[in-house]
Amino acid sequence: MPRRAPLGFDAAAHERHHWWRSLLLKLAVGSVVSWLAWRFAEIYGLLVSLMLWARLLADDLMALIQTAWQVLRGLAFRPVQGRFYQFKGQRIRVLDDELLPQRWLALDDLATALGAPIPAQSLRRRQPEGLSEEPDGLYVLDEVALAWLRDRRDDRAGRLAHWVEREVWYPARGRKASYEERRAPGPSQSAPSED
Secondary structure, three states, X not given: OOOOOOOOOOHHHHHHHHHHHHHHHHHHHHHHHHHHHHHHOHHHHHHHHHHHHHHHHHHHHHHHHHHHHHHHHHHHHXXXXXXXXXXXXXXXXXXXXXXOOOEEEEHHHHHHHHOOOOOHHHHHHHOHHHEEEEOOEEEEEHXXXXXXXXXXXXXXXXXXXXXXXXXHHHHHHHHHHHHHHHOOOXXXXXXXXXX
């Protein structure tokens, strides 16, 4: 059964129709007035025409410039969209896994943000599939990085672990996964009582 268009007022369609109608009216009025100004006052007609066209099309030209700026900015930031993260002014490269809802963090960037080296051998012993060699360096799975950072007794490591959980781990998995994996009480479960 074909789906019907909803009854009622469609604001977006009305706005598009209003914009085209307004632009056509501006072009028609501007053309007529410019033609009359050129016909009856040649040199002054040029000045009157320029002022008229500037007045008529200023809003539309500004909207066009703003839209072009947004499109160019989107094209410029497309290569790093969703992969640029920053902790305390330090850039951390993050890659999304193609198959699973998990992310990989650049080990060098994590070590620089922590201010201390992170031993790759220790991480490899902890979870062998938790490290991945990429063309631009060694990457560590977000869960492995979180576990290693939580084992450190350093204040900066705690803040970095909190940042990784909040900015990298949690958005990759979503709310439901975080309840299941961390065994926190879900929306339908009650919180454990404190004794």
